[in-house]
Amino acid sequence: MAEIGRRNLLTVSRSSTAGFYLDGGPLGDIFLPPKQAPDNCAPGDTLEVFVFHDNDGSLIASTQMPEVFCGEVATLRVTATSDVGAFLDWGLSKELLLPFSEQVGTVSEGRSVLVVVYQDVRGRLVASMRLDKHILDLAEGLRSGDKVTLTVGGKTELGYKCVVNHRFWGLLYDNELKRPLTRGQRLQGWVRRVRPDQRLDLSLNAPARQRAPDIAAAILQQLELNDGFLALGDKSPPEAIQRIFGVSKKAFKQGLSKLYKERRINIEERGIRLLK
Template identity: 45%
Template sequence: MAEIGKFNFLRVVRQASQGLYLDGGAYGEILLPRRYAPPSVIPGSDVEVFIYSDSEDRLVATTETPHAVVGEFACLKVLGFNHRIGAFLDLGLSKDLLLPMSEQNGHVAPGDRIIVYLMLDERSDRLVASMKLNRHINRTKPLYQDGEAVDLLIADETPLGFNAIVENAHWGLLYHSDLNAALQPGQRMQGYVKTVRPDGKIDLRLDDTGYQRISPLTQKILDKLKESGGHLDLDDSSPPEAIRYAFGVSKKSFKQAIGALLREGRIRFEHGGVQLVDVD
């Protein structure tokens, strides 16, 4: 059976002047309007489509690609607002996505970009959005490993840093001290799990602190030392911002790298920085 608000592979049942009619299972035939029908698709073949309700609440198919599907978090632009119904968001389709008044948090206005969760209305099966993110965050204890690469959606800023939705499922936090620049809600990026706390909260970072990261970083530090005449005005007591500006990594990563170089006898601490011992 077709799934509303998601991509489906459906069989073409018949062709008509309006377009192609698809087998929607218990939903019956679903129209794929002619303007969205690929020329090569004919009755008997399968086509990948997104299913949603049109302005008259009839199920319709499209080959357009929405910005998100049911069960996903996304940052969408507010296109309009009706005080009786709610806000209308740009989903990337010919029909806008409704954010009902009951699902809003605070004031929204046209032009705003907001983080929402896509879901089906329980009574009507219509695709709608919700700003009440905590209702839809996975509350089971995360099983991520320290250092694991994860996809992030930046949600909002707190006094400690930036909240991010991890793998479309859990809350995580990027600390200000690990960042060299402010982030913007709605940004998508790859991050890394710093640690999963006993209470299930996830601390994140934007750089990989594992061996694969440290090895290239040690060479980068050596190259920088050679370029600067053998001395670098950075050490393990330098501000995190200065380290990230120079090397694009966190202070922890930098300390791990210079620790490795110290153990190898390649550098020593000197004059408030590090000094190259062996210039190749």
């Protein structure tokens, strides 16, 4: 079954002088223009396509994929404005409409705007800058420690409001950051805590239980590069650990503890030594 605004695997059902038609299931035949079809395309072939509405309202398929799919958040450049709204470059020849009613502030040609893509009442794919209409405050299915994709939505008194996995709002606190963030910036993060009210507290640092194996591997790599000895240990200053491994002293010591328990290193007065 074909889904509008999504990546689909559809079968070529027939061809004509105008182009090809794909089996869209309940949506019926979906037209694929010849310029979008691969060489030697024939009925029975299965193609990966994006499905959306053409200017006349009919469904059309493209083997070219957009930068953002339905239900996702992205920063897109305004290519033009008109009486109906603004048009955004999202990677397809048919640009994405940002209606006047879905705009916030001044929208002008050349500006980049943070939007969510959704289907309007007519089923057309359009963009909205009014993220609160489409992003949920209460999280579902996420737990503390889950790795997530973050899109920065804006600054608050406590930190930055971020869109989590294109679906939920979460808060990234200032004390988690080394530098300011920008609206629309895409980051990898983790759920630090799911609060009793089902709202999310976020972090840019992996939970300790996930960091230790990675840091342990980095310690081993550094030891191998330095003939099996590293003048760094559990009593080293945090600045030295941060400079070499980019982690806190606590995380570094967790990595040391893991390697020591596995009998892969020996902790000496002057540093750590790799055990063969």
